[in-house]
Amino acid sequence: MNNVVLQLEQCLEQEVDLVQSFISVLEEEAQALTEAGDTDALGESTVAKNRYADQLALVADERQALLAQLGYPGDKPGLDAAALNHPQLRDLCKALLEKADTASQLNASNGIVINTFLAHNQQALDMVRGLVGASNLYDASGRKNSAQPGSGKKFKAG
Template sequence: MNQPTPSSLLACLQAEIDAVRRFTQLLQEEAQSLTEPAAFEALNEITERKNQLAEELAGLGGQRNTLLGRMGLDSDHAGGQAAAAADPALAPVWQALLQAVAQARELNQRNGILLETHLRHVQHSLDALRALTGQASLYDAQGRARRVSPGKAIAAG
């Protein structure tokens, strides 16, 4: 089996940076969808694309760690740091990867907060509807809408 070279690690890191940047772009699209009601429907498609990119990123990370291990380095962050310290060509690429990952992590955390806020709002709305209808649930166990018995009328006014 051939010993991997710093150039193969460099190519892997560059592919990983590209994937992280595409993931960050999706996170920005997701943030827009979470803050603009008209764009909220795009979340399903964005989530599907994010899941595909997350799988790609996991594969690239595994490939990077395998290369590091085959180069005699730790197969983790410390190994990446050691490779960057040993090869001046790798250092700026490794730093760019770390910066891209930090940005993606920050956006993902922010989006998680936005999504949690939306979920709380939806839950409060459902609770209010349940209270108005006197029903414990608006749907039966099979997920079908239940007929709501005539009860309290909602009046504006």
């Protein structure tokens, strides 16, 4: 077997394992999103997702370089061509594409939930601002604004 094909096979195995680990983190994140108030788990999932995303980017770059050495284009067309010409890569290529699709769907679903939470929080904050008559309870960094409600308006009776 061609040494580059063997390297590609090993790279694909590593990538499939990493994507599966990434999926596990996404599933944990989805669970944390359904358990209101578990901000620690969400913070941990963000750190883990970023770590796996960095690792996946490195492995994907390696895969792209190996595909190029074999004369194939990058991404899915290259994987398809490599799998067609090297039967030992077929199951790995198929698994990678399926797992990548699963990860993408989970990540998009979690993103929708997170954006919904953010929108609800913004609406609640806007409502509180309206109730107390202050337009800036918190500054851009999330710190309490030192200006008191109504301090910018001076009324003179009489």
